[in-house]
Amino acid sequence: MSTQLAAQISDAVKSAMRAKDSARLGTLRLVQAAIKQKEIDERTTLDDAQILAIVEKQVKQRRESIAAFQQAGRTESAQQEQAELDILQEFLPAQASEAEVDAAVQAALDEVSAQGVSGPAAMGKVMGLVKQALAGKADMSLVSARVKAKLSA
Structure with a gap:
């Protein structure tokens, strides 16, 4: 350590x-x-x-x-x-704002859709990208719900 x-x-x-x-x-x-x-x-x-x-x-x-x-x-x-x-x-980085989370989710969605993946099948790929971008900065269960809502819209 x-x-x-x-x-x-x-x-x-x-x-x-x-x-x-x-x-x-x-x-x-x-x-x-x-x-x-x-x-x-x-x-x-x-x-x-x-x-x-x-x-x-x-x-x-x-x-x-x-x-x-x-x-x-x-x-x-x-x-x-x-x-x-x-x-x-106390040992986690400062939490990301709502705008930062939305920006990271949208960027991941754009990248995955550029690869030709869409709909519910894109969930894993989007979450992988978002998790890298927001590691420790956001509650991933809440982010997951947000991604799911955007994918189903």
Whole structure:
């Protein structure tokens, strides 16, 4: 873990230890463990893009857990997951504006239609392009819904 993002997470762990913030420390250690596990599994050192993907996965898991807990009426668990989500989001890049998301979606749609692919079959190709353009900057489930709406229109 020698990349900039890994160093940032490591520094956050150290400051959480100094501040005796156990909730923050636990969340950050989970991220570090996920990064280390991936490095061990792949026998390589991860770069910032790969670490960002791990953080995005953790964020997605927290969002799904929050929805499940709220649906089950477990507000205390949902609040805990929300606190962890807030900590994880500190390591994601600034979120893209609606205009940036629309521009990226439209650019991907234009590129895919130039290749002659249209309709629902273009969904995978468009999402692949959009994911590259907006990595970590947007909730891909919301972007996916937007792409689906544009493709069906």
